[in-house]
Amino acid sequence: MNVARTNRLVLIAGFGGLLLLMAFAGIDALQTLQQIESSNDTIREQFQLRTRVLERIRGDVYVSGTYVRDYLLEPESGKAEGHRFSLIETRHDMDSAIDEYRSLLNEQEAGPFRELTENLAAYWRVLEPVFQWTADERMQKGYLFLRDEVFPRRQSMLGIADQIRDLNEAQLEEGREEVARTFAQLRRRLVLSVGLLIVLGLALAVIITRKLLALENETARHYQEIVHAREELKQLSARLVEAQENERRSISRELHDEIGQALTGVLVEMANLSTLIRARDLPAVETKAAEIKRLVENSISNMALLLRPSMLDDLGLVPALEWQAREVSKRTGVWVTVAAEGVSEDLPEEHKTCVYRIMQEAVHNAVQHASARSVKVAVRQEADRLLLSVQDDGKGFQVARQRGMGLLGMEERVSYLGGRLQVESAPGQGTELRVVLPLAAAAKPLRQHA
Numbered sequence: 001m002n003v004a005r006t007n008r009l010v011l012i013a014g015f016g017g018l019l020l021l022m023a024f025a026g027i028d029a030l031q032t033l034q035q036i037e038s039s040n041d042t043i044r045e046q047f048q049l050r051t052r053v054l055e056r057i058r059g060d061v062y063v064s065g066t067y068v069r070d071y072l073l074e075p076e077s078g079k080a081e082g083h084r085f086s087l088i089e090t091r092h093d094m095d096s097a098i099d100e101y102r103s104l105l106n107e108q109e110a111g112p113f114r115e116l117t118e119n120l121a122a123y124w125r126v127l128e129p130v131f132q133w134t135a136d137e138r139m140q141k142g143y144l145f146l147r148d149e150v151f152p153r154r155q156s157m158l159g160i161a162d163q164i165r166d167l168n169e170a171q172l173e174e175g176r177e178e179v180a181r182t183f184a185q186l187r188r189r190l191v192l193s194v195g196l197l198i199v200l201g202l203a204l205a206v207i208i209t210r211k212l213l214a215l216e217n218e219t220a221r222h223y224q225e226i227v228h229a230r231e232e233l234k235q236l237s238a239r240l241v242e243a244q245e246n247e248r249r250s251i252s253r254e255l256h257d258e259i260g261q262a263l264t265g266v267l268v269e270m271a272n273l274s275t276l277i278r279a280r281d282l283p284a285v286e287t288k289a290a291e292i293k294r295l296v297e298n299s300i301s302n303m304a305l306l307l308r309p310s311m312l313d314d315l316g317l318v319p320a321l322e323w324q325a326r327e328v329s330k331r332t333g334v335w336v337t338v339a340a341e342g343v344s345e346d347l348p349e350e351h352k353t354c355v356y357r358i359m360q361e362a363v364h365n366a367v368q369h370a371s372a373r374s375v376k377v378a379v380r381q382e383a384d385r386l387l388l389s390v391q392d393d394g395k396g397f398q399v400a401r402q403r404g405m406g407l408l409g410m411e412e413r414v415s416y417l418g419g420r421l422q423v424e425s426a427p428g429q430g431t432e433l434r435v436v437l438p439l440a441a442a443a444k445p446l447r448q449h450a
Helices: 002-073 077-102 107-132 135-279 283-306 317-332 349-368 405-416
Strands: 335-343 374-381 385-392 420-425 431-438 447-449
Touching: 002 077, 002 107, 002 135, 077 107, 077 135, 107 135, 135 405, 317 335, 317 349, 317 374, 349 374, 349 385, 349 405, 349 431, 405 420, 405 431
Parallel strands: 335 374
Antiparallel strands: 335 447, 374 385, 385 431, 420 431
Protein backbone atom coordinates (compact mmCIF):
# COMPACT_ATOMS: atom_id res chain seq x y z
CA MET A 1 0.00 0.00 0.00
CA ASN A 2 2.84 2.41 0.85
CA VAL A 3 4.58 1.65 -2.44
CA ALA A 4 1.34 2.17 -4.40
CA ARG A 5 0.70 5.47 -2.55
CA THR A 6 4.26 6.61 -3.26
CA ASN A 7 3.90 5.72 -6.94
CA ARG A 8 0.66 7.67 -7.19
CA LEU A 9 2.23 10.68 -5.49
CA VAL A 10 5.23 10.54 -7.84
CA LEU A 11 3.00 10.34 -10.91
CA ILE A 12 0.73 13.14 -9.67
CA ALA A 13 3.71 15.35 -8.86
CA GLY A 14 5.34 14.62 -12.20
CA PHE A 15 2.25 15.27 -14.29
CA GLY A 16 1.36 18.28 -12.13
CA GLY A 17 4.82 19.78 -12.60
CA LEU A 18 4.65 19.08 -16.31
CA LEU A 19 1.29 20.82 -16.61
CA LEU A 20 2.46 23.76 -14.46
CA LEU A 21 5.57 24.18 -16.59
CA MET A 22 3.47 24.07 -19.76
CA ALA A 23 1.06 26.63 -18.28
CA PHE A 24 3.94 28.91 -17.19
CA ALA A 25 5.58 28.68 -20.60
CA GLY A 26 2.28 29.43 -22.33
CA ILE A 27 1.45 32.40 -20.08
CA ASP A 28 4.97 33.82 -20.42
CA ALA A 29 4.82 33.45 -24.21
CA LEU A 30 1.43 35.17 -24.36
CA GLN A 31 2.59 38.05 -22.16
CA THR A 32 5.75 38.49 -24.19
CA LEU A 33 3.83 38.41 -27.45
CA GLN A 34 1.40 41.01 -26.10
CA GLN A 35 4.35 43.15 -25.01
CA ILE A 36 5.97 42.80 -28.43
CA GLU A 37 2.71 43.62 -30.16
CA SER A 38 2.12 46.66 -27.94
CA SER A 39 5.70 47.89 -28.36
CA ASN A 40 5.56 47.37 -32.10
CA ASP A 41 2.27 49.27 -32.34
CA THR A 42 3.65 52.12 -30.23
CA ILE A 43 6.84 52.38 -32.29
CA ARG A 44 4.88 52.31 -35.53
CA GLU A 45 2.36 54.91 -34.34
CA GLN A 46 5.12 57.25 -33.04
CA PHE A 47 7.01 56.90 -36.29
CA GLN A 48 3.94 57.59 -38.41
CA LEU A 49 2.95 60.58 -36.26
CA ARG A 50 6.43 62.16 -36.35
CA THR A 51 6.64 61.45 -40.07
CA ARG A 52 3.32 63.22 -40.70
CA VAL A 53 4.28 66.25 -38.58
CA LEU A 54 7.74 66.45 -40.16
CA GLU A 55 6.19 66.25 -43.62
CA ARG A 56 3.89 69.15 -42.66
CA ILE A 57 6.94 71.21 -41.66
CA ARG A 58 8.79 70.30 -44.86
CA GLY A 59 5.72 71.02 -46.95
CA ASP A 60 5.19 74.40 -45.24
CA VAL A 61 8.85 75.30 -45.78
CA TYR A 62 8.60 74.40 -49.45
CA VAL A 63 5.25 76.14 -49.96
CA SER A 64 6.42 79.24 -48.09
CA GLY A 65 9.21 79.73 -50.63
CA THR A 66 6.65 79.45 -53.43
CA TYR A 67 4.40 82.04 -51.80
CA VAL A 68 7.38 84.39 -51.26
CA ARG A 69 8.33 84.00 -54.90
CA ASP A 70 4.79 84.70 -56.09
CA TYR A 71 4.54 87.68 -53.75
CA LEU A 72 7.79 89.24 -54.92
CA LEU A 73 7.16 88.67 -58.61
CA GLU A 74 3.48 89.69 -58.64
CA PRO A 75 3.06 93.24 -60.15
CA GLU A 76 -0.52 93.65 -58.98
CA SER A 77 -0.94 94.77 -55.41
CA GLY A 78 -4.19 92.84 -54.81
CA LYS A 79 -2.80 89.51 -55.89
CA ALA A 80 0.46 90.12 -54.06
CA GLU A 81 -1.51 90.73 -50.87
CA GLY A 82 -3.28 87.38 -51.35
CA HIS A 83 0.07 85.63 -51.62
CA ARG A 84 1.25 87.38 -48.45
CA PHE A 85 -1.89 86.24 -46.60
CA SER A 86 -1.32 82.62 -47.73
CA LEU A 87 2.25 82.88 -46.54
CA ILE A 88 1.07 84.03 -43.09
CA GLU A 89 -1.32 81.04 -42.86
CA THR A 90 1.51 78.73 -43.85
CA ARG A 91 3.66 80.21 -41.06
CA HIS A 92 0.91 79.61 -38.48
CA ASP A 93 0.53 75.99 -39.62
CA MET A 94 4.31 75.56 -39.49
CA ASP A 95 4.47 76.96 -35.93
CA SER A 96 1.68 74.54 -34.88
CA ALA A 97 3.52 71.59 -36.47
CA ILE A 98 6.78 72.59 -34.73
CA ASP A 99 5.04 72.75 -31.34
CA GLU A 100 3.49 69.31 -31.95
CA TYR A 101 6.77 67.79 -33.04
CA ARG A 102 8.51 69.26 -29.99
CA SER A 103 6.36 67.00 -27.78
CA LEU A 104 7.53 63.95 -29.80
CA LEU A 105 11.27 64.66 -29.67
CA ASN A 106 13.85 62.17 -28.49
CA GLU A 107 17.43 62.79 -27.46
CA GLN A 108 18.91 62.08 -30.92
CA GLU A 109 16.62 64.63 -32.61
CA ALA A 110 17.01 67.45 -30.07
CA GLY A 111 20.08 69.05 -31.73
CA PRO A 112 18.88 68.94 -35.35
CA PHE A 113 15.41 70.12 -34.29
CA ARG A 114 16.86 73.11 -32.42
CA GLU A 115 18.92 74.00 -35.49
CA LEU A 116 15.80 73.73 -37.66
CA THR A 117 13.77 76.01 -35.41
CA GLU A 118 16.59 78.58 -35.33
CA ASN A 119 16.86 78.54 -39.11
CA LEU A 120 13.09 78.91 -39.43
CA ALA A 121 13.09 81.89 -37.04
CA ALA A 122 15.92 83.49 -39.03
CA TYR A 123 14.03 82.68 -42.23
CA TRP A 124 10.93 84.53 -41.09
CA ARG A 125 13.00 87.45 -39.80
CA VAL A 126 14.62 87.79 -43.21
CA LEU A 127 11.15 87.84 -44.84
CA GLU A 128 9.66 90.56 -42.62
CA PRO A 129 11.21 93.60 -44.46
CA VAL A 130 10.00 92.24 -47.78
CA PHE A 131 6.38 92.83 -46.82
CA GLN A 132 7.12 96.62 -46.60
CA TRP A 133 8.41 96.89 -50.18
CA THR A 134 6.51 98.65 -52.87
CA ALA A 135 5.65 97.04 -56.18
CA ASP A 136 8.67 98.64 -57.87
CA GLU A 137 11.00 97.46 -55.10
CA ARG A 138 9.62 93.96 -55.37
CA MET A 139 10.23 94.02 -59.13
CA GLN A 140 13.79 95.38 -58.73
CA LYS A 141 14.97 93.39 -55.70
CA GLY A 142 12.69 90.32 -55.76
CA TYR A 143 14.75 88.05 -57.97
CA LEU A 144 17.98 88.71 -56.16
CA PHE A 145 16.29 88.26 -52.79
CA LEU A 146 14.88 84.94 -53.87
CA ARG A 147 18.19 83.73 -55.23
CA ASP A 148 20.38 84.93 -52.38
CA GLU A 149 18.13 84.55 -49.33
CA VAL A 150 14.95 82.53 -49.77
CA PHE A 151 16.00 79.52 -51.86
CA PRO A 152 19.29 78.82 -50.03
CA ARG A 153 17.63 79.08 -46.66
CA ARG A 154 14.71 76.91 -47.81
CA GLN A 155 17.13 74.27 -49.13
CA SER A 156 19.06 74.33 -45.86
CA MET A 157 15.89 73.85 -43.82
CA LEU A 158 14.76 71.03 -46.06
CA GLY A 159 18.14 69.36 -45.52
CA ILE A 160 17.72 69.68 -41.75
CA ALA A 161 14.21 68.22 -42.05
CA ASP A 162 15.66 65.30 -44.04
CA GLN A 163 18.23 64.79 -41.30
CA ILE A 164 15.44 64.64 -38.71
CA ARG A 165 13.57 62.21 -40.94
CA ASP A 166 16.66 60.00 -41.11
CA LEU A 167 16.89 60.10 -37.33
CA ASN A 168 13.21 59.17 -37.13
CA GLU A 169 13.79 56.22 -39.45
CA ALA A 170 16.83 55.21 -37.43
CA GLN A 171 14.69 55.26 -34.32
CA LEU A 172 12.15 53.07 -36.11
CA GLU A 173 14.92 50.65 -37.00
CA GLU A 174 16.10 50.69 -33.41
CA GLY A 175 12.57 49.88 -32.30
CA ARG A 176 12.51 46.99 -34.73
CA GLU A 177 15.79 45.72 -33.34
CA GLU A 178 14.34 45.96 -29.83
CA VAL A 179 11.36 43.91 -30.95
CA ALA A 180 13.75 41.40 -32.53
CA ARG A 181 15.72 41.18 -29.28
CA THR A 182 12.49 40.60 -27.38
CA PHE A 183 11.59 37.85 -29.85
CA ALA A 184 15.01 36.30 -29.37
CA GLN A 185 14.55 36.32 -25.59
CA LEU A 186 11.13 34.72 -26.02
CA ARG A 187 12.66 32.10 -28.31
CA ARG A 188 15.35 31.29 -25.76
CA ARG A 189 12.79 30.98 -22.98
CA LEU A 190 10.59 28.78 -25.14
CA VAL A 191 13.57 26.56 -26.03
CA LEU A 192 14.42 26.27 -22.34
CA SER A 193 10.78 25.51 -21.46
CA VAL A 194 10.47 22.93 -24.24
CA GLY A 195 13.74 21.33 -23.16
CA LEU A 196 12.52 21.09 -19.57
CA LEU A 197 9.21 19.67 -20.79
CA ILE A 198 11.02 17.07 -22.88
CA VAL A 199 13.30 16.07 -20.00
CA LEU A 200 10.39 15.86 -17.57
CA GLY A 201 8.28 14.00 -20.12
CA LEU A 202 11.09 11.50 -20.76
CA ALA A 203 11.54 11.02 -17.02
CA LEU A 204 7.82 10.39 -16.61
CA ALA A 205 7.86 8.06 -19.61
CA VAL A 206 10.74 6.07 -18.09
CA ILE A 207 8.99 5.88 -14.72
CA ILE A 208 5.65 4.88 -16.24
CA THR A 209 7.34 2.35 -18.54
CA ARG A 210 9.14 0.76 -15.60
CA LYS A 211 5.91 0.63 -13.62
CA LEU A 212 4.04 -0.87 -16.57
CA LEU A 213 6.75 -3.47 -17.07
CA ALA A 214 6.65 -4.28 -13.37
CA LEU A 215 2.86 -4.62 -13.55
CA GLU A 216 3.18 -6.75 -16.68
CA ASN A 217 5.69 -9.04 -14.96
CA GLU A 218 3.49 -9.26 -11.90
CA THR A 219 0.48 -10.03 -14.08
CA ALA A 220 2.44 -12.70 -15.92
CA ARG A 221 3.53 -14.18 -12.60
CA HIS A 222 -0.07 -14.25 -11.36
CA TYR A 223 -1.13 -15.81 -14.65
CA GLN A 224 1.51 -18.50 -14.32
CA GLU A 225 0.35 -19.14 -10.77
CA ILE A 226 -3.24 -19.48 -12.02
CA VAL A 227 -2.14 -21.82 -14.81
CA HIS A 228 -0.12 -23.84 -12.34
CA ALA A 229 -3.08 -23.98 -9.98
CA ARG A 230 -5.34 -25.11 -12.82
CA GLU A 231 -2.85 -27.80 -13.76
CA GLU A 232 -2.70 -28.93 -10.17
CA LEU A 233 -6.50 -29.01 -10.00
CA LYS A 234 -6.61 -30.99 -13.22
CA GLN A 235 -4.03 -33.43 -11.91
CA LEU A 236 -5.93 -33.70 -8.64
CA SER A 237 -9.12 -34.42 -10.56
CA ALA A 238 -7.28 -37.01 -12.62
CA ARG A 239 -5.91 -38.62 -9.47
CA LEU A 240 -9.40 -38.68 -8.01
CA VAL A 241 -10.72 -40.31 -11.18
CA GLU A 242 -7.83 -42.79 -11.09
CA ALA A 243 -8.53 -43.58 -7.44
CA GLN A 244 -12.19 -44.07 -8.29
CA GLU A 245 -11.28 -46.40 -11.14
CA ASN A 246 -8.92 -48.37 -8.90
CA GLU A 247 -11.65 -48.70 -6.34
CA ARG A 248 -14.16 -49.83 -8.97
CA ARG A 249 -11.64 -52.32 -10.35
CA SER A 250 -11.12 -53.77 -6.90
CA ILE A 251 -14.85 -53.98 -6.24
CA SER A 252 -15.42 -55.53 -9.67
CA ARG A 253 -12.84 -58.22 -8.99
CA GLU A 254 -14.32 -58.85 -5.58
CA LEU A 255 -17.79 -59.24 -7.08
CA HIS A 256 -16.46 -61.49 -9.80
CA ASP A 257 -14.22 -63.65 -7.64
CA GLU A 258 -16.03 -63.77 -4.32
CA ILE A 259 -19.68 -62.91 -4.73
CA GLY A 260 -19.83 -64.47 -8.18
CA GLN A 261 -18.52 -67.76 -6.84
CA ALA A 262 -20.90 -67.58 -3.93
CA LEU A 263 -23.84 -66.96 -6.17
CA THR A 264 -22.67 -69.73 -8.48
CA GLY A 265 -22.68 -72.08 -5.50
CA VAL A 266 -26.18 -70.97 -4.71
CA LEU A 267 -27.17 -71.77 -8.25
CA VAL A 268 -25.66 -75.22 -7.99
CA GLU A 269 -27.49 -75.79 -4.75
CA MET A 270 -30.69 -74.54 -6.27
CA ALA A 271 -30.22 -76.93 -9.17
CA ASN A 272 -29.68 -79.85 -6.77
CA LEU A 273 -32.69 -78.76 -4.83
CA SER A 274 -34.69 -78.64 -8.05
CA THR A 275 -33.54 -82.17 -8.89
CA LEU A 276 -34.53 -83.49 -5.51
CA ILE A 277 -37.83 -81.73 -5.63
CA ARG A 278 -38.41 -83.08 -9.13
CA ALA A 279 -37.78 -86.57 -7.89
CA ARG A 280 -40.54 -86.11 -5.32
CA ASP A 281 -42.76 -84.68 -8.02
CA LEU A 282 -43.18 -81.20 -6.71
CA PRO A 283 -43.72 -79.01 -9.82
CA ALA A 284 -44.49 -75.90 -7.84
CA VAL A 285 -41.21 -76.12 -5.96
CA GLU A 286 -39.31 -76.61 -9.21
CA THR A 287 -40.88 -73.49 -10.70
CA LYS A 288 -39.97 -71.51 -7.64
CA ALA A 289 -36.39 -72.73 -7.78
CA ALA A 290 -36.09 -71.71 -11.44
CA GLU A 291 -37.36 -68.26 -10.55
CA ILE A 292 -34.77 -67.96 -7.83
CA LYS A 293 -32.13 -68.98 -10.32
CA ARG A 294 -33.12 -66.24 -12.75
CA LEU A 295 -33.13 -63.64 -10.00
CA VAL A 296 -29.65 -64.61 -8.92
CA GLU A 297 -28.40 -64.45 -12.53
CA ASN A 298 -29.92 -61.01 -12.99
CA SER A 299 -28.32 -59.81 -9.77
CA ILE A 300 -24.89 -60.98 -10.90
CA SER A 301 -25.36 -59.32 -14.28
CA ASN A 302 -26.56 -56.02 -12.88
CA MET A 303 -23.79 -55.74 -10.31
CA ALA A 304 -21.10 -56.44 -12.84
CA LEU A 305 -22.70 -54.06 -15.32
CA LEU A 306 -22.58 -51.10 -12.92
CA LEU A 307 -18.95 -51.68 -12.03
CA ARG A 308 -15.77 -51.91 -14.15
CA PRO A 309 -15.84 -55.26 -15.96
CA SER A 310 -12.79 -57.41 -15.45
CA MET A 311 -12.71 -58.18 -19.16
CA LEU A 312 -11.58 -54.57 -19.80
CA ASP A 313 -8.31 -55.58 -18.19
CA ASP A 314 -8.32 -59.21 -19.27
CA LEU A 315 -9.52 -59.05 -22.88
CA GLY A 316 -9.22 -55.41 -23.90
CA LEU A 317 -11.36 -52.45 -24.86
CA VAL A 318 -13.41 -53.81 -27.77
CA PRO A 319 -14.65 -57.00 -26.00
CA ALA A 320 -15.64 -54.89 -22.99
CA LEU A 321 -17.60 -52.50 -25.21
CA GLU A 322 -19.31 -55.41 -26.99
CA TRP A 323 -20.19 -57.06 -23.68
CA GLN A 324 -21.57 -53.79 -22.38
CA ALA A 325 -23.68 -53.44 -25.54
CA ARG A 326 -25.05 -56.98 -25.22
CA GLU A 327 -25.91 -56.51 -21.56
CA VAL A 328 -27.72 -53.23 -22.19
CA SER A 329 -29.60 -54.71 -25.15
CA LYS A 330 -30.62 -57.74 -23.12
CA ARG A 331 -31.61 -55.71 -20.08
CA THR A 332 -33.43 -52.80 -21.74
CA GLY A 333 -34.46 -53.98 -25.20
CA VAL A 334 -32.59 -51.09 -26.88
CA TRP A 335 -30.54 -52.31 -29.82
CA VAL A 336 -26.88 -51.32 -29.17
CA THR A 337 -24.21 -52.10 -31.77
CA VAL A 338 -20.44 -51.64 -31.62
CA ALA A 339 -18.21 -51.16 -34.65
CA ALA A 340 -14.43 -51.12 -34.10
CA GLU A 341 -11.73 -50.43 -36.65
CA GLY A 342 -8.01 -50.92 -36.10
CA VAL A 343 -8.19 -50.73 -32.29
CA SER A 344 -4.97 -51.90 -30.65
CA GLU A 345 -4.80 -54.14 -27.57
CA ASP A 346 -1.89 -52.04 -26.31
CA LEU A 347 -3.87 -48.90 -25.63
CA PRO A 348 -2.99 -47.06 -22.41
CA GLU A 349 -5.17 -47.91 -19.46
CA GLU A 350 -6.42 -44.32 -19.11
CA HIS A 351 -7.54 -44.30 -22.76
CA LYS A 352 -9.40 -47.61 -22.44
CA THR A 353 -11.06 -46.47 -19.22
CA CYS A 354 -12.02 -43.11 -20.72
CA VAL A 355 -13.61 -44.68 -23.83
CA TYR A 356 -15.41 -47.35 -21.81
CA ARG A 357 -16.84 -44.87 -19.27
CA ILE A 358 -17.91 -42.38 -21.92
CA MET A 359 -19.63 -45.13 -23.92
CA GLN A 360 -21.27 -46.43 -20.72
CA GLU A 361 -22.50 -42.95 -19.76
CA ALA A 362 -23.65 -42.08 -23.30
CA VAL A 363 -25.59 -45.36 -23.71
CA HIS A 364 -27.14 -44.91 -20.27
CA ASN A 365 -28.29 -41.38 -21.23
CA ALA A 366 -29.69 -42.63 -24.54
CA VAL A 367 -31.70 -45.35 -22.76
CA GLN A 368 -32.81 -43.46 -19.67
CA HIS A 369 -33.28 -39.88 -20.93
CA ALA A 370 -33.53 -39.94 -24.74
CA SER A 371 -35.94 -42.91 -25.05
CA ALA A 372 -33.82 -44.20 -27.92
CA ARG A 373 -34.63 -47.39 -29.85
CA SER A 374 -31.13 -47.98 -31.15
CA VAL A 375 -27.61 -46.82 -30.35
CA LYS A 376 -24.58 -47.05 -32.66
CA VAL A 377 -21.10 -47.06 -31.08
CA ALA A 378 -18.06 -46.69 -33.36
CA VAL A 379 -14.41 -46.83 -32.29
CA ARG A 380 -11.57 -46.20 -34.75
CA GLN A 381 -7.88 -45.94 -34.09
CA GLU A 382 -5.63 -43.91 -36.38
CA ALA A 383 -1.90 -43.32 -36.32
CA ASP A 384 -1.97 -40.57 -33.73
CA ARG A 385 -5.48 -40.54 -32.30
CA LEU A 386 -8.39 -42.62 -31.06
CA LEU A 387 -11.92 -41.76 -32.24
CA LEU A 388 -15.18 -42.62 -30.48
CA SER A 389 -18.67 -41.94 -31.76
CA VAL A 390 -21.96 -42.71 -29.97
CA GLN A 391 -25.12 -41.97 -31.98
CA ASP A 392 -28.73 -42.60 -30.94
CA ASP A 393 -32.18 -42.01 -32.47
CA GLY A 394 -33.70 -40.57 -29.31
CA LYS A 395 -35.62 -37.37 -28.74
CA GLY A 396 -32.49 -35.18 -28.52
CA PHE A 397 -31.97 -32.02 -26.45
CA GLN A 398 -30.62 -28.47 -26.57
CA VAL A 399 -26.89 -28.78 -25.95
CA ALA A 400 -26.36 -25.13 -24.94
CA ARG A 401 -29.00 -25.27 -22.19
CA GLN A 402 -29.04 -28.85 -20.91
CA ARG A 403 -25.64 -29.95 -19.63
CA GLY A 404 -25.76 -32.36 -16.71
CA MET A 405 -23.11 -33.89 -14.54
CA GLY A 406 -22.68 -36.76 -17.00
CA LEU A 407 -21.50 -34.46 -19.80
CA LEU A 408 -19.27 -32.51 -17.41
CA GLY A 409 -17.66 -35.76 -16.26
CA MET A 410 -17.06 -36.78 -19.87
CA GLU A 411 -15.48 -33.40 -20.67
CA GLU A 412 -13.23 -33.70 -17.64
CA ARG A 413 -12.01 -37.15 -18.65
CA VAL A 414 -11.36 -36.09 -22.25
CA SER A 415 -9.70 -32.82 -21.22
CA TYR A 416 -7.32 -34.63 -18.90
CA LEU A 417 -6.07 -36.74 -21.82
CA GLY A 418 -5.73 -33.66 -24.04
CA GLY A 419 -8.63 -34.61 -26.29
CA ARG A 420 -11.78 -32.99 -27.62
CA LEU A 421 -15.44 -33.82 -26.98
CA GLN A 422 -18.23 -32.59 -29.22
CA VAL A 423 -21.97 -33.13 -28.78
CA GLU A 424 -24.45 -32.47 -31.57
CA SER A 425 -28.15 -32.71 -30.84
CA ALA A 426 -31.47 -31.03 -31.43
CA PRO A 427 -34.98 -31.75 -30.17
CA GLY A 428 -36.48 -34.63 -32.17
CA GLN A 429 -33.25 -35.35 -34.12
CA GLY A 430 -31.29 -37.66 -31.84
CA THR A 431 -27.85 -37.12 -30.38
CA GLU A 432 -24.31 -37.77 -31.63
CA LEU A 433 -21.31 -37.66 -29.31
CA ARG A 434 -17.80 -37.56 -30.82
CA VAL A 435 -14.53 -37.91 -28.90
CA VAL A 436 -10.99 -37.44 -30.23
CA LEU A 437 -8.13 -38.62 -28.00
CA PRO A 438 -4.47 -38.10 -28.98
CA LEU A 439 -2.23 -41.18 -28.93
CA ALA A 440 1.47 -41.75 -28.50
CA ALA A 441 3.30 -43.60 -31.24
CA ALA A 442 3.56 -46.76 -29.11
CA ALA A 443 -0.06 -47.83 -29.60
CA LYS A 444 -0.34 -49.31 -33.10
CA PRO A 445 -3.68 -50.29 -34.61
CA LEU A 446 -3.89 -54.08 -34.95
CA ARG A 447 -7.32 -55.37 -35.73
CA GLN A 448 -10.83 -54.56 -36.83
CA HIS A 449 -14.12 -55.39 -35.17
CA ALA A 450 -17.63 -54.90 -36.41
